[in-house]
Amino acid sequence: MLTARHFVFMLAMSAAGLASADEAVSAKPATAIISYADVVQWLLALLLVLGLFGTLIWLLRKSGSLSFAGRSQLSVISGLSVGVREKLVLVKVGDKQLLLGVTPGRIDKLLELEGDARLFQDQETPQVNGLFAQKLQQALRGNPNV
Template identity: 40%
Template sequence: MKPIVTALFTALFFLPGNAAHAAEGMPSMASSVAQMIFGLVIVLAALFGVLAMLRKLQGGRTHLVGGLKVIGATSVGPRERVVLVTVGSKVLVLGVTPGRVNALHTLEASELPLAPEPSPAAPNDFAARLRQMLEKRHAG
């Protein structure tokens, strides 16, 4: 009785499902791994192909243009901004909306007012004031 159960178990779980596979025998582990790696290579090649196509469709957006630097920007509406851009020795004031960019004004870089630098005394004043408050607290 035991040999029959063993033979049925072997037939159900280890033999291929159809007659064509039965003639070939079980696929080896190496061929299974090779097939898996081949499929992975195909999927990765397709992924890189799609990414390359997307880059081409975007146009020149991925290329950096030398000499442009955004100095600052501020929002003037829900979807509108004013942007300062340096191009060489010129500073462009641009109005940017979702569908349009307008040149509002052009300045020389020397005409642009420099932002005031924070004074180094400000952190020291805070530290001195904090120290005073802590001393008062511990004394009282």
Template identity: 40%
Template sequence: MVWRSLVFLIFSLQSSWLFAETVSGAVAANPSTGLVYKEPFNSGAISQLALGLIVVIGLIFTLAWLLRRYSGLPGQNKSLQIVAALPLSAREKVVLVQAGEQQLLLGVAPGRVNLLASYDNPLIEVGQKGDFAVKLQQALSRVKQE
């Protein structure tokens, strides 16, 4: 309801502004008919177009910044994060997720997520750089040996 009122207000202000501009800067082409001719590409129209474009682009950038800044959903927890991911094919991948003190190895495919393994001791420390595939193979070989 608020959006409808806002759109109505904008269009009514715009139409009254254009009407006032037409009356003030108009030249009568034919006085007997009362037709009004106004040059469509004058400096005022071009500057108005440029100013409107700058305002719209500025509004887009402002909204994008606000969305990026305040996109956090309520209830998000920083202790749940993706440590590493390994694509297996175009649509499947293996993801190592840090959930509190545990690390979970998840198989992710379109439409489903499967728990492959759960580790109490971390396979990879959060923020540690390294070759995930090699460490995953080492961890899987340790699991098979046990």
């Protein structure tokens, strides 16, 4: 038994169906054609982004460690080449000094110095000659008197 409510509902649904069918017939199908120029443009953009990324990585590696906090707790005090590919490196780590043996495949801790046994105690900061070098050292240490 069809009631008035059912009749109105069916009439509304059929009207909506006809309207959507008319829109589907009148709308042209969208064609997504990718041209050769689009592919070349995407490849060039990709190469540009990868080139910028590679350049940034290269610059960061070349600049070494950037110390934004003023004084670093880790620094190389001295180094000595003992062979073609072997070195002795004296490193300051906090209040300690470590003598490291560095080879291409390995780094060994040879000696740990603390307190009065540390080397170069009077030269905590390297001695610099010239006004520009002194100003640069002060700026790197974070002194406001630059």
